[in-house]
Amino acid sequence: MQQKPVVALTLGDPAGIGAELIARLLAQAEACQRANIVLVGDAWLWREGLRVAGVDVPTEAVTSVAAVRTRADTSRPAWLAMDTVRPEQVTVGQAGAAGGASVLRVLNACMDAARDGHIDAICFAPLNKFAMKQGGLKHDDELHHFAQYLGVTGTFCEFNTLGDLWTSRVSSHIPLKDAAAALSVDRIKAATRLIYRSLQANGIAQPRVAVAAFNPHGGDGGTCGREEIDIIEPAVRQLNQEGLPIAGPFPADTIFLKAQAGEFQAIVTMYHDQGQIAIKLLGFSRGVTVQGGLPIPITTPAHGTAYDIAGQGRANVDATWQAFLIACRMGASMGASHRASLV
Template identity: 35%
Template sequence: MSNASDNQDLPVVVLSAGDVRGIGPEVLFKALARNQFRARLHPLVVGPAVALRMQAVELWPAGDCPEMVRTALDNIVDIAEGGDSELESGSMSGIRTSLAGDETLAGRWAGRAVELAVELIGRGAASALVTAPLDKHALNLAGYNYPGHTEMLAELSGGVDVSMMLAGGDLRVVPATTHVALARVPSLVDRELIVRQCRVIDRGLKSVFGITGPRIAVCGLNPHLGDGGVAGDEDQRITAPAVEDARAAGLDVAGPFPADTVFVRAARGEFDAVLAMYHDQAMVAIKMHAFGGGVNVTLGLPFVRTSPDHGTALDIAGRGIADESSMAHALELAVKSARLENKG
């Protein structure tokens, strides 16, 4: 997919506003304001225009917002409807106050923004998607029955196989199972799932990160790989045979390795990514390694999608103190990956 703007060979990146009650719009604009993004992309921001414009006023009350922020404000794709106009209170704090009593509307806006962003990419209007955080409870109240962005984007893209990768510093991790209770994990992990995830990771490391011949490590499920069956036999019955299956399919996959060492080995450059077996096994590793600088990447989609590795942070919204570093890393990866895709 090739895109240009103002006769410049700039990737068009669509940014969904997420839940506007939170810090999403704040970190979105703060990231765009960084000098590193000047003349490097054309931003399309999808969300409720009234809230986004009020957010910019809150950050730059004198109207002296940076060039890339002005460009974003000039290219808002508004998803608010006529019935939402009562929230136009003249300030972002007023909008937050109104939405505090209407989580459903906040969730509806967030869901609409994602839907329209995917539609824009499908029409060829953009090369990549960066999503600001949404509130899963509000999203569900609005009728979007997904555990999060990853599952929603997979369905909007035709039910493709996806992997939720977290990348930060020298470490990339993927949980084989995501937002499920820990008690369910052993019943969900099987050879087919592990091989399928390895395939998605292999393709994603090539297409999103430009890595040739990616090396994938598989993490064991149990402590010390079960200690010969004393602490469980899943690694002997499932993960080890799955690694052999993946290798037989031509993938450079190694393991299974104990969780207490494999992430260190990957961070030192021995592997390009680690497939963990469950959510916290992966998340603790990446957040200890790159807290505040991690990026969520959905592998397997027909387009590049990144997101900051944090939530809505409703408790600090409106105070102007949100750190945009993770959003900036997400935007940087989206721009680089879009350029890589366009060259391909």
């Protein structure tokens, strides 16, 4: 029988709905059937999550993540307590520096464990970028922090997923006026290869991947922009020559209709909102963000901290469950060789 992957779960921003979500996730017996789980975070925050969710989840205390992989009984989560933030430093429903610093400390501890080969994947409850920047984040977003911390030098990208549909993008958190200049044959090829291989790690042997156009109507033969002719089409041709069955480019206003009909499992978009708007309209409460291109799978629900409903017992666990399942599949698939590359 294949050993279950070791998946670290974190409680997210202490002012948001993260602890409640993780409590609801772990209250489902199936969770521990999927993975050898280690929960990492502050004890008071975990207790508050259980109280808000109205559930009880037995755990097994451990003193280090190193002890998790060799546990004989994985029917309940391992629990690694950290002291990163005090209750009086947190105001429920409000971003704060103390909460952001707490998130950074917990995530860094999990990445240290990944580097040492003790865990196979991380699934983190929602965080708040503003709070994290107040608390010491030096990058624009958590993905760039992960990549630097883990020593990634190659291509990395945030994937957004909804059920069987994944999206990646060639440019991300930049002004829209700079999106055209960010396009290149090499960047499109790198983004496409990355999502193709990531889908394979998620259990799809031959992913069906399409590439979006950049201009309205796909450029209308060059009369409405030449990015398709000069950049995107050559990138797709070269990918096909490499043996990857990539399709496109397709106009952005119809490509998601094709995906919704089941023609494609992934879409490579050219800039942030080109894919984000479609994915969030299709299912905001079920979306998952996957940090692509890292040597360990890192996933999170895409909906954010939901400060407006924090502490009210109303959080929907569906996206967190999907993020956890992806972490389990990719953690099992990527294997020891990927963990060893971190050392």
